[in-house]
Amino acid sequence: MPNSATDDPEYDLAVIGAGAAGLAGAVTAAELGLSVALLDTSAQPGGQFYRHPAPALGATRPEALHHDWSTFTGLRRRLADSSVTLLAGHHVWTVVRAETGGRWDVHAVTGADGDGERPVRVRARAVLLATGAYERQLPFPGWTLPGVVGAGGAQAMLKSGLVLPGNGVSPAGAKPRAGGRVSSAGATSRAGGRVVVAGSGPLLLAVAASLAKAGARVPAVVEASGYLGYARHPRTLAVNAHKMVEAAMHGTALLRHGVRLRTRSAVTQVHGSDRVEAVTVSRLDRDWRPVRGSGRRIVCDALAVGFGLVPQLELATGLGCTTRRAQDGSHVLDLDAQQETSVPGIWAAGETGGIGGAQLACVEGELAGLAIAARLGGRPAPAGSARARALGRRRDRMRAFASVMAAAHAPGAGWSRWLDDATDVCRCEEVSAGRIREAVTDFGARDARTVKLLTRAGMGWCQGRMCGAAVACLAAEGPGEALPPSPERRPLAVPVRLEVLAALTETAASESGDPEASAAREEGTGG
Template identity: 45%
Template structure:
């Protein structure tokens, strides 16, 4: 983005600002612009598409390849929709209706003087841009990150989040390992495994903790979204073609190695959900683990939006049928209001973008995809029910298992905090142990720590537990110099 455009972005008050350019945010921004409203789209990535439609580093809107040809987006799934959105984005940029701030992260959102102020910081390795923009309305589409559960040895080099492994492959063509085990739960494990196999890795096993046969009890939810059947059939065929073993009710109990990952220990879960006694060792130099996704809620929580606990035990932002939160002028779409996949995120983005545009004065238009959203949400609920986090996952933890890797807090320390110091909720545990106070600010360990704390008290994890480890005054890391440059004095909003 040019310096002149950056100055314009910072100088004016935008009718609508959209945060995040994944399927939800890209759809919301294009829809609002289609309604004739000026839109600012802020995204941390180099090219719109988010993690799901992640593009190689040399593919950007309006960019050219070494032969002078315009670079075009590509995606394994949903590529046609991405192309449509990409072309609409470029059309609105050319007309001046939409401004894109790429490689820019939003670290703070506050309400001031009747508008919303967003604190901005460049993505790592990117040049500085505007430090602050203002908008009358916000559409938050921040996406989410891999949910992780601790296990003995998960701090070894070679143990990675499944989404991180996929991002390396999509973004730069980098294979994170050659002998791979993919483990956790949920359909996302399959595209990770097949993508690695196509790139030349030997995928030695996909270990699914759940029992996918449970889908047979909820055929109505599956039949309502036939595209998922087609996608699933394609992934199953790829698994067969690459001869990837698929093991159900199987988990990785331990990652084995001294300086780096050498092998994993697999155990099968019994009918009671507890790990069995028989251990199988599989040699591997990469373990890709994913237990679903944790929504990114920082900006919504900073603004005081209401939350709820979703079917998959994620804390999500509460929205109505038009994607509105209980904070006037704030809409949310995508994973932040419930993990449901790219198509659902895209549909919610359309609704949120149209609602924000109409609030800005655009005339209403027909075509709200309410029925399609309902079908995809039913499918998402069924997916979460059939691929839950194992009830007894804490059984494979030892006292010396690292829970918070940033602060090097072991599981035994959390248990001591409860037994000896009376820390009975996640907030107290955080204060006593420093869990969630390191570099990641609880993004990796927060869910596990909240669940472990509740489990020690013999209760289900509660909204207050998840909020205690999910609320952050800084949504992303920011430098002290940027904080020092913030406006201060009477009438200024409180700073972090």
């Protein structure tokens, strides 16, 4: 194994993210002889799609909560058999060009939540960004009440922690039962909580099916779009039969559990004082404007909500990688046929190039692994090989489906009509829709950045991940010409303690061998 754990290892390739794309890229590159570091925030590989319980939970049938689990176990086996160095619990906060030519420095903080442990630098000749995606959220009255959770969040908590949201146990009733009666049932959710699943996108069906199989009651799945958007592209559907099979499996599971699917509808109000007690579901017109008087109340204990996924691009935009806008308006990385970004030496695979799912991510990761191995080996791009050609065809076919999907679930412009002025849009800084509208109509803000500077919306802990899409829409509603939206540029991808930044300056200075520079910088950071 080349360049294994030394104090300051240098690798051929650093892969950021150990989900489907990152795993496929890392094992492919390692199998072709590259030394590879694979960094991920979690304690175990799998990313969000293949998220699974920790070993101590002793899940004997983890596949019960997964579609296509064997793909993951295959990748996991190849990882175990490979020379890849898995760096679990590593939260990468920036990637920068190293002082030595042709190298990249990947900086990470470590630990379960990146807090309290040592900072790490990994140097590599190439970087594969496989940072995946997070959920797009659109606010609505009551969405900050406890019991309203992300649809992907509910899925993640179920897959890793074996728990359901809002299982109906009151805090007073949650005390452990006496003595030996405290069993595993006391620490994983009991059945029976009512969870409405709402938003838009194919993830909703998967989430609802998982929740129902795990014992939740799902009174309704509420989808803001119709499914007609898919029907306009019969050819793309026909060559992506696996997606139809997957949808049919979820649909069958929902039917079996008696779950009702309401399309062209949205949750427009959550009721409850300190936690969810009910939701109002309203019909939407084709632009997602709620139809007046169509609201119906559904009693429930929790709401799992999400409006599709958006690529996680902080590291890429920090490096200056070019983005383009996808059919749903989100920013995605602009990649060439070999999965390379506009910055030579920086590759990307999976959701960072547009939301397309785990199978596409595997294909792109493998393609990137092939291309990176060829580049670092001084060989021409592998596009001519049979393996690369076959992968390229599969990628293009699945990308076509992803485009249809993005267009079918693109948020309609009318969604903001279900906001009232009191609704907090920015959850972190508690900035209401009314204050954002004031910034737009009275103070002339025309983009999310100006709204942020005027109101603090998007300035908090989550760095605009939860409210960014909504704020951009509200800013575009102002009078006159809206500024074309640009991708967020956030120099730090995760929160980093000042002491980590200070230590970085010391390291850089001591590496330069100039003690005076070192002392000067220490003073600078202490001021």
